[in-house]
Amino acid sequence: MDHRHGPVPGQLAVTVLVAALACGPLAAQGQTDAQTAADAQTAADQAWTQPRTAWGDPDLQGVWRYEATIPLERPARFEGRAFLSDEEVAEIARVEEELAAAKLAGLDGTDVGRQTVDESPIRGNEYNSFWQDHGRARQVYRQTSLIVDPPDGRLPYTDDAREAAARSAARYGVGPYESYLDPDTGERCLTDGVTAIMWQGPNGGHNRFVQSPGYVTILHEEYRDRRIVPLDGREQSGIAQWFGDEVGHWDGDTLVVETTNFLDRTNYEWANVWMRASDSLRLVERFTRVGEDTMEYTITVEDPKTFTRPWTAVMPILRLPEGTQIYEYACHEGNYAMSNLLRGARNQAANE
Template sequence: MRTGFLLAGLAMASLAAAQTAAPELPPSALAPANLAKTRPKPPFDLTGTWQHGGGPNNPFQFSPPPGAKLTPAAQVHYDAARKARAEGKAYHDDIGQCWPAGLPLIMTRVWPIAMIQIPTAIYMISGFMNSVRTIFLDGRQHTDPDLVVRSFNGESIGHWEGDTLVVDTRNFVEDHHWLDNGIPLTDAARIIERMRLIDKGAALEIEYTAIDPKSWEGEWKWTKRWRRVNDQDITEASCLPDLNEHMPSTKPSQNVR
């Protein structure tokens, strides 16, 4: 009996010696000590509910700019999507099948977005599937690619440049994520947002710059605008099988996958 305990103890000691040290993690954005750090006063506070404005000069789509050149891999999707559209069908409509919209499309859905700004972060909760996005403002770096859990909204880290919040988002998932119809976003994507308030704080303008060397060449840019809506709150919303049973456009017969 005593020999058994001894062997077990030796085995555990040996296992512990073989383990590498756990990485040092940054303090949570909500950690009191992090919140209490002295920081310059931010030039604006996004706390509130925001709705993408829409309209002809402010489309919800992130369409390729004129002259855009896709990679061969992305071109296959783009051509297939164009063919499906001509047949009155959707192409890889992953959002309709309950996959998250992801950045940047989550920002321009018709549902409003609640934004809560604290000294260390901005939390964005979309009325569309309650998608959560966090923009860290506490000076942390992007997570080690070997440790990060990739996501549809990516990992967003912001810093202030004058009256502008510059947000760098990386670490996206590698599939089921689309920039526009037939244009895949991959794990190589990176999106820079330059956010500023306009119209005396009643509107938010974001200039987008997106790169994804696995899908297209160079940088693509768009500018979108949101307006503050003071009569709307975010409510629970889920993509459910029961819902899709009653959405004719999500049926297999309407989709090319």
């Protein structure tokens, strides 16, 4: 797993990101060696030919993951700016190299810190360095947010959803935990939602693509989420499910997946409100392999219960080395975590 990947080439489906790519190479531009490597990768991708399965479909098979520093929403300090400067890219790349070295040295998450472009606070130390990927820094790109529409790079929450997001952030890891229903769906080892599957973080973001005639299956490491996407032209079943009712088709070399008929779970706690499912949620995803180890992933989310308008994010996905395995995701070892969480909360309340 000590494999380093080059930057995503400039073949994005969203115009704003095409403009970003035209501005220059995306990774660690402050260094001559990085510039040379970026140019070599771009040349290799331009000469690349789309591989195909034995039955003629574009071949997406392998283990893919998002490993970049781009936050979902645009941080306040980059308001009005879609792209980073060369100097900012170089500085973020330097910090990421230091963080990777600290992880390799065995430091835990709170020691390593989270000085990254998304300005995220340290959210406890539930995953120390043992659970994190080692051997490579995250890739640094120019764009300041994964969200490209709306143009401000922010989630277009309804007023109610924005209040719910603020409440969720305030109580994360704090409780109260009076019932097994109080922890969020991720803490309960259910799911973080289909919306977040390709974006998911550093401790379980692997996605294995397996193809057969008429189907694409995506196995997500975290929570062992499985998606079996039929490509045979069938209509959606209309049966409401946790992961929705999904059908797919090929648009040229792009896999398009449309998912509706989600079970309404807005009454459950979610790690982030934008991940949650409702019966009005509709997702359209586009997977386009644009290089030997690079894929463009575009997702458009429409849900009037949570958002005032549809929003779209575009993210670079990297393929991990041949032979990469997805191992068991033992979310609650022996199922002790939930009972211990509730027991600890009750003991804490009794001593207050």
